[in-house]
Ligand SMILES: CC(=O)[C@@H](O)[C@H](O)COP(=O)(O)O
């Protein structure tokens with residue numbers, strides 16, 4: 745079965761809502777690892793809406809599993825990645841006005857420029873993963889530019905509510921994984937996965953790692969709330985929990 749990369753972006757989303765120091769994604773990464781995370785994923789967006797440069801620098805020093813840095817294939821991000829040296833990089837498409845990543849990278853349209861980014865990062869010893877839709881041409885193009893991994897975008901699968909639509913999407917992901925592995929690519933998947941839809945994706949043969957964030961942070965906020973309120977009552981009363 746695949747390993748779990750925990751995406752902690754939305755710990756930083758809560759912090760940035762107040763632009764304060766809590767909750768700290770660096771502390772969240774420690775707790776995620778204690779809970780069994782096999783890797784930590786952060787997306788350093790160009791608009792810095794959640795994760796900040798400081799977070800990635802500190803996480804590089806504190807993460808004990810592996811650090812997966814998601815980023816756009818821009819000059820600025822490549823310079824940061826070369827300095828910080830994450831364990832691997834996932835190149836993702838980015839539009840500033842989007843609520844979240846809306847689809848996979850277009851490797852074919854990215855052409856030589858994208859190929860050069862992959863080469864620059866991999867020549868510096870950082871394996872590159874390409875976040876793509878489960879589309880045969882995009883998978884072939886990812887192999888052509890010699891990325892080490894792809895991450896199959898599971899957003900369409902996650903958003904399909906009709907049973908037959910979800911089955912078709914799962915089939916595309918399964919076929920995509922098989923095609924990629926035949927071409928020598930390693931395969932991860934993620935986006936929009938939840939406690940309710942993850943198992944069929946985890947059962948896809950050859951799937952290495954699932955990157956999951958929003959549903960885990962959402963659940964953490966709820967399952968931790970009762971304890972947090974109890975602790976505040978003690979703080980007000982000056983008593984010990
Ligand atoms: C690339 C991807 O699927 C996720 O990392 C996602 O981008 C998380 O960050 P946002 O919630 O800012 O989109």
Ligand SMILES: NCC(=O)COP(=O)(O)O
Nearest residue numbers: 751934935936955957958
């Ligand atoms: N690449 C996908 C990821 O890191 C987590 O996405 P989500 O679970 O927050 O939708």
